[in-house]
Amino acid sequence: MISGIEEQKRVHRLQVAQERKFEQTYIQSMKKLQDQVSKQKIRDSLNSGGAGSDLIVSYVDWKNALSPLNQDIAETTTLAANQGVKFLSQPARSKAVYDPLDPGAISRLQSDVEKMNGQVIPQSMEALSIATRDMSRNNVKVNQAVSMIIPMIGLNKPQVTHLTGVRAAMIEDGMSDKLVASRIRTMANGKLRERSESIAITTLTESVNGGRQEMWNQQFGKNILDPNTQFNKWITSLDERTCSLCAPMHGQVVRVGEPFSNGYVSPPRHSRCRCSLVLRHYNPASQAYPSRIPRSPLLDIPRF
Numbered sequence: 001m002i003s004g005i006e007e008q009k010r011v012h013r014l015q016v017a018q019e020r021k022f023e024q025t026y027i028q029s030m031k032k033l034q035d036q037v038s039k040q041k042i043r044d045s046l047n048s049g050g051a052g053s054d055l056i057v058s059y060v061d062w063k064n065a066l067s068p069l070n071q072d073i074a075e076t077t078t079l080a081a082n083q084g085v086k087f088l089s090q091p092a093r094s095k096a097v098y099d100p101l102d103p104g105a106i107s108r109l110q111s112d113v114e115k116m117n118g119q120v121i122p123q124s125m126e127a128l129s130i131a132t133r134d135m136s137r138n139n140v141k142v143n144q145a146v147s148m149i150i151p152m153i154g155l156n157k158p159q160v161t162h163l164t165g166v167r168a169a170m171i172e173d174g175m176s177d178k179l180v181a182s183r184i185r186t187m188a189n190g191k192l193r194e195r196s197e198s199i200a201i202t203t204l205t206e207s208v209n210g211g212r213q214e215m216w217n218q219q220f221g222k223n224i225l226d227p228n229t230q231f232n233k234w235i236t237s238l239d240e241r242t243c244s245l246c247a248p249m250h251g252q253v254v255r256v257g258e259p260f261s262n263g264y265v266s267p268p269r270h271s272r273c274r275c276s277l278v279l280r281h282y283n284p285a286s287q288a289y290p291s292r293i294p295r296s297p298l299l300d301i302p303r304f
């Protein structure tokens with residue numbers, strides 16, 4: 001049987017490869033949205049004092065714009081589940097299969113998509129609202145404002161807040177409006193790549209762990225694995241050793257489906273978390289039951 005660390009290394013490799021694809025999908029989807037957005041609607045919003053929330057909300061179907069990512073999530077879930085079969089110990093390994101069309105697997109997938117949309121969409125809308133209000137308040141020329149707002153579609157609130165600060169500082173330094181707008185557009189493009197990476201890492205940590213858990217659940221259901229003798233172990237990603245949230249979690253063991261000491265049943269714990277769950281067998285005849293761990297209250301931490 002391979003060690004938890006070795007298993008995490010292999011999971012990590014699969015995940016990183018999938019992240020690259022996911023990032024591209026996010027960038028392409030947002031670029032498409034940026035091309036399609038109505039400049040007139042943005043002008044109207046700027047002229048009405050920056051009522052940014054209805055800038056893009058009322059007529060842009062964000063869910064639809066993000067839907068190409070659903071395919072990447074589904075693919076990652078299935079790949080991780082199938083890979084997970086190879087990590088099971090015998091005799092389960094030779095009997096286990098993963099069915100992506102199982103109702104549990106399908107509802108897990110829907111919930112992963114909803115979790116992603118539930119964070120990406122409101123944050124993106126709020127970010128645009130901030131940008132529009134800021135430019136309206138500072139009387140930025142409408143055409144320049146539009147040219148800066150469009151590349152901010154798909155960014156989050158801290159990113160846009162940073163850009164509005166940089167814009168103000170550049171104006172104060174006496175830089176021309178045109179140069180400021182062009183610099184902001186370039187920076188916005190860089191930030192879109194950064195955000196795509198954060199969303200990819202966190203979302204796919206959810207998918208990878210979700211796929212593995214669904215696969216285990218299916219084996220529990222078919223009596224190929226006994227949930228009473230299985231435990232979940234939290235393994236931190238090797239590049240997360242210094243993360244103060246996850247470092248203390250490394251190696252913690254709980255009964256299948258029980259929350260860990262941080263209140264979470266599974267990673268991800270935070271934005272860019274790449275931790276994994278592994279399944280470990282426990283032999284009641286020869287091993288002591290790992291003691292119950294005191295739980296801290298569940299903290300709601302922004303994911304992206």
Ligand SMILES: [Zn+2]
Pocket residue numbers: 236237240243246267268269270273274275
């Ligand atoms: Zn983590």
